[in-house]
Amino acid sequence: MTDTTAPRTARARARAELTQEIVDTARAHLAVDGAAGLSLRAVARDLGMVSSAIYRYFPSRDDLLTRLIIDAYNALGEAAEGAEAQVRRGDLRGRWLATADGVRRWGLKHPHEWGLLYGTPVPGYAAPQDTIDPASRVTGLLIALLAEMHAHGAASNTPVPKAAHVSLTKVRAVIPESVPDDLIFRGLMAWTQLIGTVTLEVNGQFDNVISGMDAYFDHVMRRTAVSLRLG
Amino acid sequence: MTDTTAPRTARARARAELTQEIVDTARAHLAVDGAAGLSLRAVARDLGMVSSAIYRYFPSRDDLLTRLIIDAYNALGEAAEGAEAQVRRGDLRGRWLATADGVRRWGLKHPHEWGLLYGTPVPGYAAPQDTIDPASRVTGLLIALLAEMHAHGAASNTPVPKAAHVSLTKVRAVIPESVPDDLIFRGLMAWTQLIGTVTLEVNGQFDNVISGMDAYFDHVMRRTAVSLRLG
DNA sequence: TCCGAGTCAAGAGCAGTGCTCGCGATACCG
DNA sequence: CGGTATCGCGAGCACTGCTCTTGACTCGGA
Numbered sequence: 001m002t003d004t005t006a007p008r009t010a011r012a013r014a015r016a017e018l019t020q021e022i023v024d025t026a027r028a029h030l031a032v033d034g035a036a037g038l039s040l041r042a043v044a045r046d047l048g049m050v051s052s053a054i055y056r057y058f059p060s061r062d063d064l065l066t067r068l069i070i071d072a073y074n075a076l077g078e079a080a081e082g083a084e085a086q087v088r089r090g091d092l093r094g095r096w097l098a099t100a101d102g103v104r105r106w107g108l109k110h111p112h113e114w115g116l117l118y119g120t121p122v123p124g125y126a127a128p129q130d131t132i133d134p135a136s137r138v139t140g141l142l143i144a145l146l147a148e149m150h151a152h153g154a155a156s157n158t159p160v161p162k163a164a165h166v167s168l169t170k171v172r173a174v175i176p177e178s179v180p181d182d183l184i185f186r187g188l189m190a191w192t193q194l195i196g197t198v199t200l201e202v203n204g205q206f207d208n209v210i211s212g213m214d215a216y217f218d219h220v221m222r223r224t225a226v227s228l229r230l231g
Numbered sequence: 232m233t234d235t236t237a238p239r240t241a242r243a244r245a246r247a248e249l250t251q252e253i254v255d256t257a258r259a260h261l262a263v264d265g266a267a268g269l270s271l272r273a274v275a276r277d278l279g280m281v282s283s284a285i286y287r288y289f290p291s292r293d294d295l296l297t298r299l300i301i302d303a304y305n306a307l308g309e310a311a312e313g314a315e316a317q318v319r320r321g322d323l324r325g326r327w328l329a330t331a332d333g334v335r336r337w338g339l340k341h342p343h344e345w346g347l348l349y350g351t352p353v354p355g356y357a358a359p360q361d362t363i364d365p366a367s368r369v370t371g372l373l374i375a376l377l378a379e380m381h382a383h384g385a386a387s388n389t390p391v392p393k394a395a396h397v398s399l400t401k402v403r404a405v406i407p408e409s410v411p412d413d414l415i416f417r418g419l420m421a422w423t424q425l426i427g428t429v430t431l432e433v434n435g436q437f438d439n440v441i442s443g444m445d446a447y448f449d450h451v452m453r454r455t456a457v458s459l460r461l462g
Numbered sequence: 463t464c465c466g467a468g469t470c471a472a473g474a475g476c477a478g479t480g481c482t483c484g485c486g487a488t489a490c491c492g
Numbered sequence: 493c494g495g496t497a498t499c500g501c502g503a504g505c506a507c508t509g510c511t512c513t514t515g516a517c518t519c520g521g522a
Contacts, residue, residue, distance in 0.1 A: 009519070010519090011468095011517095011519070014470095015469090015470095034351070039507085039508065040509065040510090041507080042508095049471070050473070051508095051510085052472070052474095052510080052511080053472075055511085056470065056471080060509080061509065061510090115351035118430075118431075118434070119346075120346035120434065163443065163450070164446050164449075166443055166446065167443040167446045168441070169442045170439060170442045171440045171441065185450065185451070185454065188440075189451055192431060193420065193423060195431065196423040196424065196431075197427075199349075200349075200427075203352055205349070209401055211397070211398055211400045212397055212398040212400075215392075215394035215397065216395065218394075220416070223416065227458070240489080240490065242488095242489060242498070245499095246498090246499090270479065270480090271479085271480065271481090272479065272480080281500065281501055281502070282479095282481090283481080283482080283483090283500080283502080284499075292479095292480065
């Protein structure tokens with residue numbers, strides 16, 4: 001871990017600032033050329049420095065990408081949280097719709113970063129541990145929603161076969177015990193519906209299929225709300 | 232269009248064979264290194280020729296990729312059709328489950344090709360017209376299913392708001408008129424659920440969430456069948 | 463105040479990439 | 493048989509990520 005306090009020396013301050021400049025420039029390039037087109041040399045050129053100097057701040061291109069991924073997860077999380085926070089707490093359906101809308105808006109605004117999060121993983125790249133915390137931030141919203149739904153008595157105890165129950169073992173670790181299997185499945189499927197719809201839209205797979213994606217998305221998420229017993 | 236008949240001259244035959252060899256070698260590399268790692272020079276090396284010679288057969292790397300995409304769409308289509316064809320025609324639910332299973336199996340077997348179809352599009356790459364026919368092959372299965380469902384009287388006429396109705400204008404061109412809006416939405420959402428689930432699984436996003444993906448997928452697709460009124 | 467230790471940007475260089483072009487050799491066809 | 497179109501080859505351009513050395517700078521302790 002680097003220092004959490006403000007940098008004391010001029011050198012440390014310069015380092016922190018330059019690191020941030022590199023990240024910002026890289027993100028700008030990412031937004032234009034996509035992940036595959038992100039070039040360390042181009043970033044260095046923009047900053048008026050030589051390519052090898054970048055390696056003083058990021059040991060490899062993948063590490064720079066990792067940083068961008070973490071930032072993207074946090075940005076998406078913030079966007080979703082911000083949208084969801086504006087809805088009255090008791091309006092669970094409204095909170096779901098706001099979350100979905102916030103996620104979609106962010107994705108459409110940052111298509112390449114969306115691809116970084118939910119698209120094809122980069123070649124030999126394995127998501128390091130640092131990314132899983134920010135990644136779970138968005139899903140945390142949904143989990144909170146599920147817990148409140150159950151607490152507020154939205155009883156939905158459709159029985160679940162044993163094999164399906166077992167498949168939830170891992171996810172059980174981060175969800176309150178009282179939430180029934182049935183509700184977890186509804187939540188996972190709603191989440192998949194959301195990520196899938198946005199991914200297909202961002203990748204242009206709806207281009208020749210749907211006209212007026214706003215209305216389509218809205219209606220789909222309303223139907224998904226019904227599946228969540230929030231109808 | 233190239234000639235549909237068998238090539239007459241030795242040169243034409245050699246050209247056809249070598250073209251196929253290039254595609255096969257490229258697909259092998261794709262399966263190992265992914266789309267970003269596909270190198271024309273490496274393919275040429277494997278074939279014992281010089282890199283520039285490849286350009287006699289494919290004008291650019293993107294054109295080779297396009298060919299791989301088309302082949303992948305067709306392979307996925309065949310896999311899905313093959314799985315679906317083994318179910319008794321009258322068993323609509325079974326046909327849906329078989330299709331879903333076939334799609335998933337193919338995706339897990341060819342993760343990089345799946346990423347080519349439903350993952351992040353490559354940098355400056357715009358899917359050429361040639362890809363849309365094979366792409367719609369898979370969705371054709373679902374459309375046929377929807378039409379039969381409606382014909383067999385699985386009435387599901389939940390009214391759809393006007394804005395949502397309008398968003399279906401384009402897709403209406405390839406679906407029998409009699410199929411109601413409600414059913415189209417169910418179909419699109421089921422399709423999104425399928426593609427989304429497989430994409431998330433292929434990209435490893437379920438790794439720390441679900442244990443026993445087979446059972447999870449099966450249960451999710453059964454629930455989706457219920458949403459399709461095939462319960 | 464001075465001086466050693468740590469940090470930094472720079473530059474050359476390696477191995478790899480997609481792609482272009484001119485050169486001969488060769489197979490095809492009128 | 494002769495002209496033409498096709499083919500593989502090799503050199504070369506501009507680019508990439510990354511490594512290593514070199515010389516200059518800053519900082520903190522004596």
